[in-house]
Amino acid sequence: MSYVQNTDEDRKEMLKAIGAADMEQLLDPIDPALRVQGELALGPGMSEAEVIALTRELAGKNRPASEAASFLGGGIYDRYIPAVVRYVLSRSEFYTSYTPYQAEVSQGTLQAIYEYQSLICRLTAMESANASMYDGATSLAEAMLMACNIKRRSRILVPEALSPAVRAVLESYAAGKGIVIEGIPFTESGTMDLARLEELLSVESAAVVCAQPNYLGLIEEAGEIARLARDGGALLVSYVDPVSLAVLTPPGEYEADIVVGEGQPLGNPQNFGGPLLGFMATRKAYMRKCPGRLISATVDVEGRRGYVMTLQTREQHIRREKATSNICTNEGLCALTAASYLTSLGESGFREVAMQSMVKSHTLYRMFSELPGCRLPFGENFFQEFVVTLPSPLDRFMEAAAARRLLPGIPLGDDFPALGAGALLVAVTEKRSRAELERYRDLVSEAGGET
Amino acid sequence: MSTTIFEKGRSGRRGYRLPENDCPAEGLELPVQRTGPVGIPEIGEQEAVRHYMELASKNYHIEKGIYPLGSCTMKYNPVVNEEIARLEGFAGLHPAQREADVQGALELMYGLERSLSEICGMHSFTLQPAAGAHGELAGMMIARDYFRNRGEERDTVIVPDSAHGTNPASVVLCGFKPQTIVSDERGLVDLDDLAAHLSDRTAVLMLTLPNTLGLFERDIDRIVGMVHEAGGLIYMDGANMNALLGIVRPGEIGIDIMHVNLHKTFSTPHGGGGPGAGPVGVSENLADFLPVPRVICEDGRFALSYKSEKTIGRVHPYYGNFNVFVKAYAYIRTLGARGLREVSENAILNANYLMSLIQESYHVAFPGPCMHEFVASAANLKKHGVRTVDVAKRLLDYGLHAPTVYFPLIVDEALMIEPVETESKETLDHFAGVMNRIAAEAKEDPKLLHEAPRNTPVRRLDEATAARTPDICWLD
Amino acid sequence: MVPEECQFTKEHEWVFVEEGNVAVIGISDYAASELGDIVYIELPEVGSHVKQMDPIGTIEAVKTVADIFSPVSGEIVAVNTDAVSAPEIVNKDPYEDGWFVKIKMNDPGELDVLFDHSEYTEFLGEQEAADADEDDMEEEEE
Structure with a gap:
């Protein structure tokens, strides 16, 4: 099964038209000595029924978080996905199209991405947004490169309360450009140590990164961080959770220069961590320094409104080694997903997603606060995610929870040893019910009794 | 033209609804900061679906027809x-x-x-x-x-x-x-x-x-x-x-x-x-x-x-x-092993076949057997005042997608064509027929090419104005 | 500026010398029309010093970008902010309103290596002939 339609008869006719005796003649440029001898060791092909059976069996060996009471977060969240969203992105007009190089026959994709850009601008209160990047981590890395390019400086200050995975990607990108990343510690309240930030800022600092909320779920004093960055002559790069922006101050209001984040929570399935959706917004003044594609509205020769890719001279296919980035393929379908997610919820529905997440997470926090043996190091200044420290080791607890189809959170002990081996990052989205919160409480309470 | 989703919104309309919140907010200290609206349009589900279907109808895609973009390998995506x-x-x-x-x-x-x-x-x-x-x-x-x-x-x-x-x-x-x-x-x-x-x-x-x-x-x-x-x-x-x-x-x-x-x-x-x-x-x-x-x-x-x-x-x-x-x-x-080999052999065969069908009308940059794609050039049409972009736009009028154009940079007026293995001989014959017809039109009636496309949802767009003063965000 | 009174580089910049050894720089109408619709221009800051044939800025069309090279060495004493805010004037009027920068020259002797107008016209003629040769070859192959 190869989806090839040519019959033997077709092949004969085609070779004849080409003027070739056989296939061998077409392969002439490849020295026979360099060719594969025999067949690849991949085995025979499969029928559709067989491949469905095989992959179902693999899928069956997994226990998806989406079907459990999942309190896993750290950037990827288990949220309700409206059927409309799934329907839109299952339309082949969108998913089997290419990058909109021929604008006249790609107006669907172009307008959808224009609307996505506009929605990201509204969420962040920024003036311009690009057509998407791979994920939050690489968006932050690109923001770092962009800031260093704008400021012609090569040091970046990042919070230590940042996702370790995101930090790791940042380090990989920084290495290539000789950029130095310095960590800003967090205080005992779990938020950025502003006094340290002030000391660390120097004439070499291109940007300060503010994660809002930070990896520990806490809400930073973003306005103050922005002011310190500005006074230090550095740009402010905000790394934000898009859903939190329904209830937190948008970065444009505290004058962030570049805003990036992970857009998975906007209607994209968890998909074991990919594909994700990196979004990026910035000031109009920095639009030409921005990586990735940009869609602009314009008019056609008859004066009708239409959309095109614009400012393409920034990009690799024209500026090559002088381009703002090497990005080409992005995550267009995930951006379409985000746009259709936001519009199917609407203003009040979207706000409710954020509010329910906040209320439910704070409810669980209060439940935990009444349990002995359960420590809550950082208070209630969080959006939908908080740290709880349980008696360690966690292994047995995690095991017991899994047996009850409950995923308690992400263990933090390895990445943040200061928080103790029993520290867990707990996320509560709108999808969790009161009964699930109670189940979690009971589980902790039982475990506390055992140790 | 399609109105934007922002123009279709009416405050108070609802699409998707969440289950009722079964956790009361009373007594909690919630750090809410943003009080003003975000500006997300409110739209009923039917209108939302219609909006995206209207957009969908304006896209070319593989399930519609051949997508011969060079180096992009636009093959069938098994459902x-x-x-x-x-x-x-x-x-x-x-x-x-x-x-x-x-x-x-x-x-x-x-x-x-x-x-x-x-x-x-x-x-x-x-x-x-x-x-x-x-x-x-x-x-x-x-x-x-x-x-x-x-x-x-x-x-x-x-x-x-x-x-x-x-x-x-x-x-x-x-x-x-x-x-x-x-x-x-x-x-x-x-x-x-x-x-x-x-x-x-x-x-x-x-x-x-x-x-x-x-x-x-x-x-x-x-x-x-x-x-x-x-x-x-x-x-x-x-x-x-x-x-x-x-x-x-x-x-x-x-x-x-x-x-x-x-x-x-x-x-x-x-x-x-x-x-x-x-x-x-x-x-x-x-x-x-x-x-x-x-x-x-x-x-x-x-x-x-x-x-x-x-x-x-x-x-x-x-x-x-x-x-x-x-x-x-x-x-x-x-x-499997054989199927994959079949892919490449047919990709090569299809490319060589298509090349043989259009090489009378277009200059082929480097003749001889090609692999899975080849580069043609419309430089021979320049004397009629026709450029590669015109050929590409005219293809859209015939309901087909254009090849990759102006790449690679080392070929003047390049048309980079990759037909892929999943296209049938009839599809290739049709595509070649249209390409040849367009080359003839370039000589006989170049206006057809200069004014193309006419049969698309919009015609040629003003890219210069978009680049000078980009409008990349809808403002109410 | 009248093209006949300008000097030119092979990169298609023109120079017109004003009083006080100040060189006005722009691009030729040939270059402007080859680029097509000019959409963006980036120019150096007043007060910066440049050497002959240094890239001093960029000029962008929808799908191309080209460097602007300084035909002479010296100090930038003026930049055309009108051209920056409305780049289309370079297409409309490359020799008058569409100038880029003025440079206070260090060494007017550098002008000697540039084309005068008739030499530049000849240079363009050679280039076009070369292009036409290519077209002829293609004709034969048809």
Whole structure:
């Protein structure tokens, strides 16, 4: 099964038209000595029924978080996905199209991405947004490169309360450009140590990164961080959770220069961590320094409104080694997903997603606060995610929870040893019910009794 | 023209509704800051669906017709693979789940890595890179750390002038200096120019194979020998791997690092610009430099290993575009060894056949058998005042998609055509017929081309104004 | 500026010398029309010092970008902010309103290596002839 339609008869006719005796003649440029001898060791092909059976069996060996009471977060969240969203992105007009190089026959994709850009601008209160990047981590890395390019400086200050995975990607990108990343510690309240930030800022600092909320779920004093960055002559790069922006101050209001984040929570399935959706917004003044594609509205020769890719001279296919980035393929379908997610919820529905997440997470926090043996190091200044420290080791607890189809959170002990081996990052989205919160409480309470 | 979703919104309309919140907010201290509206339009579900269907109707896509973009490998995206990738057992996994709960996912990734290694003759693969250009970057990082580890100071990467723009851009992103070498009169790497550029500063030769002219480097053996002799590595941009499945295993001919595009060769859809996936394969001596985590298999159990001292680190926050892996895995298993070979043979046959059908009307840049694609030129129509862009736009009027235009840069008025293996002979005949007719129109009635397209949702758009004063955000 | 009174580089910049050894720089109408619709111009800051044939800015059309090279060495004493805010004037009027920068020259002797107008016209003629040759070859192959 190869989806090839040519019959033997077709092949004969085609070779004849080409003027070739056989296939061998077409392969002439490849020295026979360099060719594969025999067949690849991949085995025979499969029928559709067989491949469905095989992959179902693999899928069956997994226990998806989406079907459990999942309190896993750290950037990827288990949220309700409206059927409309799934329907839109299952339309082949969108998913089997290419990058909109021929604008006249790609107006669907172009307008959808224009609307996505506009929605990201509204969420962040920024003036311009690009057509998407791979994920939050690489968006932050690109923001770092962009800031260093704008400021012609090569040091970046990042919070230590940042996702370790995101930090790791940042380090990989920084290495290539000789950029130095310095960590800003967090205080005992779990938020950025502003006094340290002030000391660390120097004439070499291109940007300060503010994660809002930070990896520990806490809400930073973003306005103050922005002011310190500005006074230090550095740009402010905000790394934000898009859903939190329904209830937190948008970065444009505290004058962030570049805003990036992970857009998975906007209607994209968890998909074991990919594909994700990196979004990026910035000031109009920095639009030409921005990586990735940009869609602009314009008019056609008859004066009708239409959309095109614009400012393409920034990009690799024209500026090559002088381009703002090497990005080409992005995550267009995930951006379409985000746009259709936001519009199917609407203003009040979207706000409710954020509010329910906040209320439910704070409810669980209060439940935990009444349990002995359960420590809550950082208070209630969080959006939908908080740290709880349980008696360690966690292994047995995690095991017991899994047996009850409950995923308690992400263990933090390895990445943040200061928080103790029993520290867990707990996320509560709108999808969790009161009964699930109670189940979690009971589980902790039982475990506390055992140790 | 379609009105925007913002104009369709009416305050108070509701689409999707959440279940009632069963947790009261009373008594909680909630740190709410934003009180003003975000500005998300409110729209009923029917209107939302109509909006997106109206947009959908304005898109060209593979399920509509041939999509002959050169080096993009726009082949059929099997619908069964979409169904499989949506299985909750795959789509519903969180990346921080315990290994015991994701054995099937790890097994699939392990299987895909092994299959790609077999197909490409490489020692091992990482699936992390989210796209081809991302794979190039990871590959360059591997090369950089490899030389650093050996204590060698090599800072230049040689890139042929026919290369895709991502190649030099990725090189620079990694801190290397790109050097361009020219193509010779055959459209292949100019060996003299290569020799002139190779030195003890050369880290890598970055080669697209077959190259963007659709030609296999006939001297690949010598090229590999020269680069290795100079102490450098060879990176293969595998964007054009659709020509080589079961025919050439790059690792066997001396390629050290390469990426493949799952969204090209392995049939996963392009999604209007993404997501894709650009796994990177390496030879044995470079395996320790691959990103972490690696998927390993011990006694039938699959695990993620972070143990690696030489690793370049991470290029993706998790494991890569897993949903894309599922589709590529299903594709490879469906085709098997013979099916994959059939893909490349038919891709080559289709390209040569199409080339033979249009070479009377268009100048073919480098004649002779091509691989899976070829580059034609509309330079012969210039005398009628017609440019490549006009030919491309006229194709849209006939309900077809245009090839890649004005690339590669080394061919004047280039039309880069890749018909792919899944197109039938009749489709190719039809496409060639239209191409030839357009060449005739260029002579007889060039106005038809200059004013094209007329039969599309919009006609030619004013790109200059958009670039001078971009309107990239809807304002009420 | 009248083209006949300008000098030119091979990169298609023109120079017109004003009083006080100040060189006005722009691009030729040939270059402007080859680029097509000019959409963006980036120019150096007043007060910066440049050497002959240094890239001093960029000029962008929709799908191309080109460097602007300084035909002479000296100090930038003025930049045309009108051209920056409305780049289309370079297409409309490359020799008057579409100038880029004024440079106080260090060494007027550098002008000697540039084309005068008739030499530049000849140079363009050679280039076009070369292009036409290519077209002829294609004609034969048809």
